């Protein structure tokens with residue numbers, strides 16, 4: 543999204559966070575670091591007492607107990623509780639919400655449920671981030687309800703771009719396969735990395751060295767894929783020369799069903815995302 547003439551985020555937004563866990567902390571850390579919001583413009587309801595104390599001390603945000611104050615003081619509300627806690631939040635929000643923009647990262651809760659609980663006029667954006675957001679390298683996809691304005695989308699884009707890359711999707715149903723790929727994806731990559739490390743160790747490489755070799759290889763290969771204009775298959779071909787070592791390895795990946803396993807993994811995760819969706 544190109545920059546739109548909506549001014550500075552800092553002058554535009556006061557952020558009310560409901561559930562200040564990992565994802566909310568990642569977002570607030572970056573917003574504050576990049577000077578995009580004043581700590582005094584962040585208020586939160588966080589029911590975990592230890593966590594509430596931690597975020598108050600670390601980020602200088604105001605921790606509130608009641609939804610009336612949170613709603614009065616927020617122009618944008620970020621919902622970031624776990625899915626199992628959403629049913630306790632929505633009735634309270636309904637009482638005090640005055641049509642502020644709602645950004646929700648809560649997995650698997652469809653816009654129609656929010657509309658049912660909060661009213662069909664809400665401006666709400668569903669976002670699926672992933673955990674590399676914690677280090678500013680997240681990938682977030684978002685879908686905006688039909689009442690959202692360009693400014694709402696701009697705000698969402700600005701906020702989530704602080705924690706990585708962001709893109710808008712135009713079909714809410716795609717959030718299920720997105721959950722199954724970029725949402726869950728870091729875990730698949732960790733498992734792939736671990737299996738390469740284990741295999742290297744079996745071939746006699748010391749664990750610490752194996753870990754460095756594999757993680758740097760993953761970093762380099764990812765950068766190559768991002769920077770190169772060539773397709774992933776062409777890049778693969780540049781490593782896997784005919785009759786060489788890489789080709790011998792890739793033959794086994796094919797024979798042992800590596801590609802089928804990845805396809806099955808994404809299918810199963812998408813199916814589960816659909817089952818959990820409400």
Ligand SMILES: NC(=O)c1ccc[n+]([C@@H]2O[C@H](COP(=O)([O-])OP(=O)(O)OC[C@H]3O[C@@H](n4cnc5c(N)ncnc54)[C@H](OP(=O)(O)O)[C@@H]3O)[C@@H](O)[C@H]2O)c1
Nearest residue numbers: 561563564565588589590622623624625627647648649673
């Ligand atoms: N982490 C990820 O990779 C990721 C990726 C995509 C989407 N998401 C989604 O993002 C949401 C937040 O994830 P997270 O990892 O940041 O979760 P989290 O670390 O568990 O944070 C949620 C926080 O909300 C608190 N809380 C529970 N009930 C509350 C209530 N009624 N009002 C206010 N606060 C309440 C929790 O306290 P307690 O711990 O005491 O319950 C916890 O501190 C989830 O819905 C998750 O599915 C996460």
